[in-house]
Amino acid sequence: MLEKLDLSKKVSKEEYNRQMEVLGERLGKAQRMARDAKRPIIIVFEGWRGARRSALINEMMQQMDARGFNVYSSVRLRGVMQEQPFFGAFWKRLPALGHIAVYHRSWYYLKNANELADKEDNTKYPAVSFEHINNFEKMLTDDNYLVLKFFLHLSPEQQKKNIAKNAKTLGKAWRDLNPAIDESEDYDKFLPHYEKMLEATDTVNAPWHLIADDDPRSARLEVFTKIADAIEKAVQMSAEPAADKRTAATYDVLSKIDANKELTKEEYKEKLDKYQKKLTQLQIEMFKAQIPVVIGFEGWDAAGKGGAIRRLTAALDPLGFHVHPIAAPNVVEKQFHYQWRFWTKLPQPGNIAIFDRTWYGRVMVERIEGFAKPQEWQRAYDEIKDMEAQWSEHGIAIAKFWLQIDKEEQLRRFNDRQNDPNKQWKITDEDWRNRDKWDAYEAAVNEMLVRTDTSYAPWTVVEGNNKYYARLKVLKTVIDLFERKLAEKQQ
């Protein structure tokens, strides 16, 4: 792809200034249009060392409003990459609705460095597959993000010149502070690698723009024009893609579950004590092994999620776990992709994140209540599986519980709450409204349990009519997970 670029284009200073007078206004206006249309934008600058990324970005900043405009560099992110799944750092820096995030080197740079840096250096860079990259970008563009990717191309001669000039004007200090790979010693080795990357990630939804950067003025005019064009077009074309045609599949999991399991209070007390002591020990070992844990709880209203979570956390040191109650997204969370609030709550190494309701709200309440459009919740199954796969590949242990009670048991518990003054705050009109939609929820739960049950993030359906039984099953499942992960780590 790169050899087709005409690197000989040149623009005079006068011509550049003349064009920038118009283009600068257009850029500022495009930013305001995107803000009004609430379109978030990610602009990625990759390319050779010596390409004039910083000067280009700075010129763009001169034309644009600093509000909602952020510049990041993957060179600076290197230190925080290892403590989270690859895209965690980028989720945390996701632009909000109407905002712009500019990457001076991005996920592509980190992948390249992992594959191309010197042996002693490349372990500092995390690995990532083209598939995860394409999925990440697709998920964003599907959600109305605009993803613009530029590769600044240099001839080997120009690259040598630029690097020499930087060394002269900025001094050795700059070189020390900017540890990016220097390809100029062996240009031809790197070229096919970059070509392959461009090919593998040149997608319909997030295509690459190849820019001849031997003449930086011509490069800037081209980049700014493409940015203004893309934003103007995106804002005008904000029409929604149609939902896929879909044959309603019928899944049947819950009806085969008998939610009644027997357990006496005495058996419960004895085993609870035993399991909790075991968990206290295992938490310490998991911390020592630095294995992060994600435990998600879903289930019918009044199925006993809160009680099960309390029996679990009672055994844990409060410094090593955090319970995240998940309700409808708040005003900030609504500014982002639905996965954002979960990526930003991932546990530190050795810590446990417990979610009281989870990302599966996308395919349950958001589906049923129409908060997500059909095409949105339909693609969410794959999106969620990819998210959990990334977490798992990073070493996060994942457990997901569905607490199952039958409809009569729910009614009994609702009435109990209603009649006990100390528990009335626990039950709301919404609970009763949800109950009226039992059948719709049941269909959604069935589909979720079938389509998102994976080896790396399996569902555990917990028979919940007997609370004692349910709590012990949760504890035992977590114990088994911890023991399995510790054994894997020791191998």
Added chain:
Amino acid sequence: MLEKLDLSKKVSKEEYNRQMEVLGERLGKAQRMARDAKRPIIIVFEGWRGARRSALINEMMQQMDARGFNVYSSVRLRGVMQEQPFFGAFWKRLPALGHIAVYHRSWYYLKNANELADKEDNTKYPAVSFEHINNFEKMLTDDNYLVLKFFLHLSPEQQKKNIAKNAKTLGKAWRDLNPAIDESEDYDKFLPHYEKMLEATDTVNAPWHLIADDDPRSARLEVFTKIADAIEKAVQMSAEPAADKRTAATYDVLSKIDANKELTKEEYKEKLDKYQKKLTQLQIEMFKAQIPVVIGFEGWDAAGKGGAIRRLTAALDPLGFHVHPIAAPNVVEKQFHYQWRFWTKLPQPGNIAIFDRTWYGRVMVERIEGFAKPQEWQRAYDEIKDMEAQWSEHGIAIAKFWLQIDKEEQLRRFNDRQNDPNKQWKITDEDWRNRDKWDAYEAAVNEMLVRTDTSYAPWTVVEGNNKYYARLKVLKTVIDLFERKLAEKQQ
């Protein structure tokens, strides 16, 4: 203080369970009351190693709702303390309105560790003065935060027993993971140190509660009762303190400034180029020296803040600076103390944070428009000085600019904007309304410039009728600051 505690109190398991049945409900209810009343709460647990902090906190969590309830430990914060001013980590973890933050060891622990840990270990802990601690807590309680501090006291015999028991049941791993100071080898050396700390920080607004922890059941009942009492009382007594009586002082700074300074376009162009080249170099040196920088811009509407900032940033590498435009606090920022949004935007070492409008909004727009009550903006002068002092002590270089134009010049610029279709978006009705309040703003600016001009964070008043002159003065002031800080660092 500690010797007065009766360490022999004992509560039986039956009595404990009986009392907890009532107390547990009360705690949960108190949390809901605080949430409804939007009172944020910080609960600090300090005390000897071996005190049953974790078990106590866990028991409290069993009674309370996980929503808006967060537990932190300063033992785990150690790694992030050095990269920011001491209280930065605590500002970032400030509870929002109606939320609860629990500290399993807090700022007191870090101060003690800095002073008492072994020589090779204590450099890992940052230093802080009692004065800054008291100011921090006062600022919060003044702003309706409830700060509850508990010191869990143990006899030397009980401490030895508890530590031995932990070692036995939790194993060596736990010890490795929990690097807190072990005072049990030399109890009498630590006792007077803790006494001194308790005395120096036992304030009316945030008093210490000393708790006998030899019997943990009795300790828990006492702590939970005090927490429930304090919240119930605080919610009932939410009456505002009266504003201080205040003699309106008249300050006079601006009237002595002649905003007209001559500078030709040719002189400007020549010097601008020279200054910007210099700044490019200095930014690299500041990064190498890892000195963080905060630059704040205030000034009349249309005084040229944006233009001055652009001439400054044009010389800087975009990876090393960030412009923070400050408008009215958004819905999230309103959930916190007014300083929160500035503490959370402090620059990384070697980076530059530029604020387009600043924390001085508290004593200008919030004062004039009544968004801050008189007692709030009146105490803000000292609060802001303490904040800037902490930043400066941490090594942050600070510059603050007031861009001064006279009233006629503002009118000319407003009309220019109004009449230019490309600039109309820059001027709003609010600008005209603010202009009508010129005299009130002038009085507020005068007071601000006099009362917050310090050696560590001085104001620079910039004569702004001539934009060229103003921009160069800003650049030159920043250059001088950088050179001075670099020289200081080299000494």
